[in-house]
Amino acid sequence: MSSQTTNKVLFQVQFAFLGKIVLSLPLFGFVFCVLWSLMNDFESSTATHCRVANYLPSISSAIGGYTPQKYVWRICVALHCSPRLMIAVAYYNFHTQVHVGQRNSLYQSVAAFTSLLHILENMALVGLSFISSSENHGVHEKLFVTFMVTSLVYMLVSCILFKWGRTANGVQMSIIEKTSYKYKVGLFLFNITSFLIAVYLFIRHNAYCEPGIYSQFALCEYMVVVFNVLFHGTAILDFKSSVLTLGVENHRLRNSFPS
Numbered sequence: 001m002s003s004q005t006t007n008k009v010l011f012q013v014q015f016a017f018l019g020k021i022v023l024s025l026p027l028f029g030f031v032f033c034v035l036w037s038l039m040n041d042f043e044s045s046t047a048t049h050c051r052v053a054n055y056l057p058s059i060s061s062a063i064g065g066y067t068p069q070k071y072v073w074r075i076c077v078a079l080h081c082s083p084r085l086m087i088a089v090a091y092y093n094f095h096t097q098v099h100v101g102q103r104n105s106l107y108q109s110v111a112a113f114t115s116l117l118h119i120l121e122n123m124a125l126v127g128l129s130f131i132s133s134s135e136n137h138g139v140h141e142k143l144f145v146t147f148m149v150t151s152l153v154y155m156l157v158s159c160i161l162f163k164w165g166r167t168a169n170g171v172q173m174s175i176i177e178k179t180s181y182k183y184k185v186g187l188f189l190f191n192i193t194s195f196l197i198a199v200y201l202f203i204r205h206n207a208y209c210e211p212g213i214y215s216q217f218a219l220c221e222y223m224v225v226v227f228n229v230l231f232h233g234t235a236i237l238d239f240k241s242s243v244l245t246l247g248v249e250n251h252r253l254r255n256s257f258p259s
Contacts, residue, residue: 078126
């Protein structure tokens with residue numbers, strides 16, 4: 001007797017198409033929440049303890065302080081988080097399929113650490129989205145700090161790891177790999193710069209209560225969100241030729257003896 005294996009594809013989608021959907025969900029939710037807050041909750045969403053003129057709501061206010069904004073944002077985050085976990089695992093396999101020589105064990109450990117950071121960032125984003133600052137300020141603040149730390153460290157280590165693996169053993173990057181690496185480095189630098197300026201403006205707002213400074217802080221927050229989403233969007237380039245497939249494998253026994 002011998003076995004015959006047949007594979008049946010139940011579902012198949014290009015990763016690039018899936019990546020664009022995952023990319024668009026948080027961007028849509030973010031833009032919707034900010035615009036809706038400006039149009040319908042302008043005074044309350046832009047108010048601060050300083051009671052000076054401001055023109056933009058903070059992200060925490062826009063996504064967690066009002067309805068329907070907080071529900072739209074939570075739905076978008078919930079829908080995009082599961083594919084993000086899959087991508088984190090995919091990136092580990094993407095990096096570790098390369099052997100970098102004598103330091104390969106270190107390289108694999110860094111790849112595992114990078115994927116762990118990706119997962120922690122995603123979980124922190126889910127947590128701070130579903131626990132607003134108005135509901136539990138302490139928990140929301142801790143989750144936000146966790147998100148920012150894991151996000152920035154992930155971006156930095158991801159850039160290092162990408163170049164390390166793509167240029168190992170004297171190999172040259174392909175055009176797509178060079179483009180992806182250039183975007184990663186640029187978006188990381190824009191992100192951390194926007195974040196540091198936002199921290200400065202937040203401290204300045206609390207210290208001097210100047211009109212409009214909190215709006216500048218909010219604008220820098222927006223840039224941090226957009227650059228973060230676009231950084232993760234470089235996965236579309238990294239997995240451009242990949243296909244996500246769901247299938248079943250059937251084993252059938254057949255008689256191998258002559259009749």
